[in-house]
Amino acid sequence: MFISTHPHFFNNTTMSIQANLNEVLATLPSHVQLVAVSKFHPIEALQEAYDAGQRIFGESKVQEMTQKYEALPKDIAWHFIGHLQTNKIKYMAPYVAMIHGVDSFKLLSEINKQAAKVNRCIPCLLQIHIAQEETKFGFTFDECREMLGQGEWKELTNISISGVMGMATNTDDEEQIKKEFQSLSDFFNEIKQEFFSDNESFKEISMGMSDDYPFAIEAGSTLIRVGSKIFGERIY
16 A cells, blocks of 8 residues: 655644644543554654654554554554454564454454464454444354354464454434443453453453544443544545
């Protein structure tokens, strides 16, 4: 992917990434981490956020994330937040810090295979479909229960199931958004008790984006994924 740094591609003339970042961080409880969603933004923008103290960045294209990984400081934790194809896992297996969108056992198994080749254990989040939209990916609650109940995932020693991830419906109905976030939080607690009660690493609920993260935090989110509030809107 070509990552343009041409100023006409980005509306960053009236904003300060550092100020935006500080504004978001000031609203977060101590137990909530910020994933700065940097997809489609230039390396210079990420460097500015890094210089302001941000260390977790979220990308949705493996090739773009790898280019940025190679160009930027190595203490950055790269979170993959997009829909993942199995044939792309090998490119990020050596460095990715967490994969948010695991929506099948097949994908989990392939991540494990590629992680083993580079002698790593990759933290993964199970993506749960909580929105009233067909376009969203993820397990249904029942599909996830069935997958966990079958137990094959326990043999995958190069991945760590670290929690769940979900996206609320893109709607102005705040009550619906709150209900969907609460459903994911309740499901996290259910499978934590049933399958991960002795697993301290199963602790993350990744939910909430620029427009709805306060509701997500109220419902128990530990990871919010915020892009436009920090970097501004990309102009195509």
